[in-house]
Amino acid sequence: AMAAWRSLGLLLCLWALRLPAPPAGTGAAARGLDVASYRERVRAMFYHAYEHYLESAFPYDELRPLTCDGQDTWGSFSLTLIDALDTLLILGNVSEFQRVVNVLQEGVDFDIDVNASVFETNIRVVGGLLSAHLLSKKAGVEVEAGWPCSGPLLRMAEEAARKLLPAFQTPTGMPYGTVNLLHGVNPGETPVTCTAGIGTFIVEFATLSHLTGDPVFEDVARKALKALWKNRSDIGLVGNHIDVVTAKWVAQDAGIGAGVDSYFEYLVKGAILLQDGELMAMFLEYDKAIKNYTKFDDWYLWVQMYKGTVSMPVFQSLEAYWPGLQSLIGDVDNAMRTFLNYYTVWKQFGGLPEFYNIPQGYTVDKREGYPLRPELIESAMYLYRATRDPTLLELGRDAVESIEKISKVDCGFATIKDLRDHRLDNRMESFFLAETVKYLYLLFDPDNFIHNDGSVFDVVITPYGECVLNAGGYVFNTEAHPIDPAALHCCRKRKEEQWEVEDLMREFYSLKKNKKFTLKRASDHGEEESAKDPQDTSSEKGGEKRNSKKSSHSLLSCPSQSFNSKLAVLGQVFLDNT
Numbered sequence: 001a002m003a004a005w006r007s008l009g010l011l012l013c014l015w016a017l018r019l020p021a022p023p024a025g026t027g028a029a030a031r032g033l034d035v036a037s038y039r040e041r042v043r044a045m046f047y048h049a050y051e052h053y054l055e056s057a058f059p060y061d062e063l064r065p066l067t068c069d070g071q072d073t074w075g076s077f078s079l080t081l082i083d084a085l086d087t088l089l090i091l092g093n094v095s096e097f098q099r100v101v102n103v104l105q106e107g108v109d110f111d112i113d114v115n116a117s118v119f120e121t122n123i124r125v126v127g128g129l130l131s132a133h134l135l136s137k138k139a140g141v142e143v144e145a146g147w148p149c150s151g152p153l154l155r156m157a158e159e160a161a162r163k164l165l166p167a168f169q170t171p172t173g174m175p176y177g178t179v180n181l182l183h184g185v186n187p188g189e190t191p192v193t194c195t196a197g198i199g200t201f202i203v204e205f206a207t208l209s210h211l212t213g214d215p216v217f218e219d220v221a222r223k224a225l226k227a228l229w230k231n232r233s234d235i236g237l238v239g240n241h242i243d244v245v246t247a248k249w250v251a252q253d254a255g256i257g258a259g260v261d262s263y264f265e266y267l268v269k270g271a272i273l274l275q276d277g278e279l280m281a282m283f284l285e286y287d288k289a290i291k292n293y294t295k296f297d298d299w300y301l302w303v304q305m306y307k308g309t310v311s312m313p314v315f316q317s318l319e320a321y322w323p324g325l326q327s328l329i330g331d332v333d334n335a336m337r338t339f340l341n342y343y344t345v346w347k348q349f350g351g352l353p354e355f356y357n358i359p360q361g362y363t364v365d366k367r368e369g370y371p372l373r374p375e376l377i378e379s380a381m382y383l384y385r386a387t388r389d390p391t392l393l394e395l396g397r398d399a400v401e402s403i404e405k406i407s408k409v410d411c412g413f414a415t416i417k418d419l420r421d422h423r424l425d426n427r428m429e430s431f432f433l434a435e436t437v438k439y440l441y442l443l444f445d446p447d448n449f450i451h452n453d454g455s456v457f458d459v460v461i462t463p464y465g466e467c468v469l470n471a472g473g474y475v476f477n478t479e480a481h482p483i484d485p486a487a488l489h490c491c492r493k494r495k496e497e498q499w500e501v502e503d504l505m506r507e508f509y510s511l512k513k514n515k516k517f518t519l520k521r522a523s524d525h526g527e528e529e530s531a532k533d534p535q536d537t538s539s540e541k542g543g544e545k546r547n548s549k550k551s552s553h554s555l556l557s558c559p560s561q562s563f564n565s566k567l568a569v570l571g572q573v574f575l576d577n578t
Helices: 002-016 026-030 035-056 079-090 094-107 118-135 152-168 202-212 216-230 261-274 277-293 317-328 332-349 375-387 390-407 431-443 485-489 495-511
Strands: 062-064 069-071 115-117 178-180 192-194 241-243 249-251 302-304 310-312 314-316 355-357 415-418 423-425 458-462 465-469 539-541 544-546 567-569 572-576
Touching: 035 062, 035 069, 035 079, 035 390, 035 431, 062 079, 079 094, 079 118, 079 431, 094 118, 094 152, 115 118, 118 152, 118 202, 118 431, 152 178, 152 202, 152 216, 202 216, 202 261, 202 485, 216 261, 216 277, 261 277, 261 317, 261 485, 314 317, 314 332, 317 332, 317 375, 332 375, 332 390, 375 390, 375 431, 390 415, 390 431, 465 485
Parallel strands: none
Antiparallel strands: 062 069, 115 178, 192 241, 241 249, 302 310, 314 355, 415 423, 458 465, 539 544, 567 572
């Protein structure tokens, strides 16, 4: 476990101390790609879809773009409006953000007799509301006293999440897949849930617990994660579907795609968000097994979870998130090789078919569609931030051209039913505005506040003291809703946190007694640099050695650095300005 702590601590420190990126667009310009032009085309795509949703589909969940009307799909929440809210701010539209916040407060009701997907409600509704809540002040919303520890959107997110809690009341702690928002779990509900539907809660639920002070959300999310870990096979793999009552695997196909995907994603993102070495250690063990049994020539196949024998030699479009996830743990070379494999499929069809037979090099019967999914674009965005490789911008260009040419209709953008003949389906999923357009825009907008390197930030006063927000380091949930990790430290103050700040200040003043220091608040990467733990280590600087205090609370530690670096401890930021 300690090795995992050190590994994650080093990773976060390297991220926080990364060198300035090369000027945006340098590689792209050499290939004649006009980044600003594509950014504006993506903006136009968003508004074409968004305005037609408002005109033709609101208050239904989704737009039906071929018939210019709406339908409820995931629970009658005006889902597209919730999913698109933080995208509005990323595009700079604060006035519409403010208007939609008021509309949602007045119009969304979770006390309804509706059977809702626990997974989808969490990632789209709870995640969307939490993200909008944390971005409200930046969007010019007049926040109430006590924000970000209170607020109407936070209360809505908490109400929605509480409606999901009955699903977790199982002998294993793994949740049912569906819950009735008024009555709880139906008596005849199937106990079979997919792995992702069990392991995709820690980002939203831990954020809720930290903001509200109620540990129940994080507790149930952790219990579900650990139940999956406990039930992995002897060769270290998990299957696709499991009985949440008996813990027996019903579908034993192991891979990184549909039914499993965001479980792995949330181990990494939960580890970063919460500075949790145990979650990262779990992922790294899975990563070894995945590479050992499912990876072939930078493709990832499906195998039998107990034997490791190939069961499906297919690539699923949902797997295209994997290179982006690899980039988050620093495995950039492997990520780029796999990304380039996936990009060849895109160029073959003008999109990613749901299933692609790798040996045959073609689509799988009845899986030829592309519902405008974001995963390959998501990976391009992450990898471009890491490498500035212009090939990644070219994928963005190809995505804009394909979606506009094939999918655009008078009332929005339609799901592509078959990439071979470009037949369309009468649906525009809410993730098109939440994820696909957002990741495309961020790929072409290097100066967006989401990419903040810590050079600007906000200091807010909470009932628990000052904290720093909007300094960067956002963690996207699996629906691309950004969570500010620094916010998790705004709404409670443990004694040991206070000791850490006191120790840091004491060390600042004692390091170079003959020099004059000017202390001021400076920029910070919310999650990355807050990994600094002055308690766990003894440091020798300026000829002095400081012995750490003993504490039951262990944070991540960075390698020793000189104190002309910026430092942060749980949201409090300082700078040696000499």
